[in-house]
Amino acid sequence: xxxxxxxxxxxxxxxxxxxxxxxxxxxxxxxxxxxxxxxxxxxxxxxxxxxxxxxxxxxxxxxxxxxxxxxxxxxxxxxxxxxxxxxxxxxxxxxxxxxxxxxxxxxxxxxxxxxxxxxxxxxxxxxxxxxxxxxxxxxxxxxxxxxxxxxxxxxxxxxxxxxxxxxxxxxxxxxxxxxxxxxxxxxxxxxxxxxxxxxxxxxxxxxxx
Numbered sequence: 001x002x003x004x005x006x007x008x009x010x011x012x013x014x015x016x017x018x019x020x021x022x023x024x025x026x027x028x029x030x031x032x033x034x035x036x037x038x039x040x041x042x043x044x045x046x047x048x049x050x051x052x053x054x055x056x057x058x059x060x061x062x063x064x065x066x067x068x069x070x071x072x073x074x075x076x077x078x079x080x081x082x083x084x085x086x087x088x089x090x091x092x093x094x095x096x097x098x099x100x101x102x103x104x105x106x107x108x109x110x111x112x113x114x115x116x117x118x119x120x121x122x123x124x125x126x127x128x129x130x131x132x133x134x135x136x137x138x139x140x141x142x143x144x145x146x147x148x149x150x151x152x153x154x155x156x157x158x159x160x161x162x163x164x165x166x167x168x169x170x171x172x173x174x175x176x177x178x179x180x181x182x183x184x185x186x187x188x189x190x191x192x193x194x195x196x197x198x199x200x201x202x203x204x205x206x207x208x209x
Contacts, residue, residue: 003070011065056206059198066196067096068113073136078207089200090191097189100125101135103145107175107183108166109157124153139185145173146182154180167195 050058064074081091096102101116104125110116117135119125125132126146127139139145147157157180169175170193175183191200 053206056202059200059202060206063093063096063196063198063203066113066198067099067102068117069096069136075207078203087191087200089204092203093191093194093198093200094189095138097194098138098140099135100127100132100137100139100145103139103173103185106167106170107145107173107181108161108169109145109147109181111160115160119156124148124150124156141185141187143185144182145185147180149180157181 060074064071069077077095078088078092081088081095084091101113101120104110104116104119105113109125110119120135120137121133123131123133124147126144126148127137128144129146131148147153161181169183170189172185172187172189172193173183174186175181
């Protein structure tokens with residue numbers, strides 16, 4: 001199965017929350033969640049009460065679509081989180097937050113995670129001074145994230161940082177006002193740093209069956 005190429009606003013409506021897949025549009029009155037109520041489809045208001053399985057499945061799908069990952073990738077993250085000590089759900093969300101495409105979006109270098117993945121694939125992002133073109137790269141404390149010192153790369157990042165509304169940069173990332181822009185990973189993210197309204201324990205209960 002390939003990557004979803006349909007209207008991404010349908011995904012937000014299906015999950016009942018804003019997944020921030022279209023950049024600045026998601027913060028405006030044009031957002032599909034604001035304009036249209038209910039899930040997509042002809043029979044949206046005829047559906048009965050969701051089962052316990054459906055509730056847990058929706059939590060997993062919400063996280064997958066928010067971070068833009070496939071089922072096989074998600075299972076690998078869960079397996080790695082399950083090997084760690086402590087709460088598996090918290091470890092899972094921490095791993096997903098450490099993805100380079102998420103970090104670039106959280107630093108406001110890109111308007112959305114889909115655009116962030118494109119930036120990384122096209123070689124606009126440097127980690128510790130070296131080009132990294134793998135969106136799933138996991139950052140570590142002390143890593144330096146910067147925009148490539150090239151006019152086109154700098155202009156792309158500057159355009160995104162001048163948007164009408166920008167979400168705050170999380171405190172586990174320290175952005176430095178330089179030209180080209182750069183930032184530092186100060187610590188590992190925790191589940192409290194995740195802005196998506198999600199209950200990780202429901203995902204663990206689903207995948208541990």
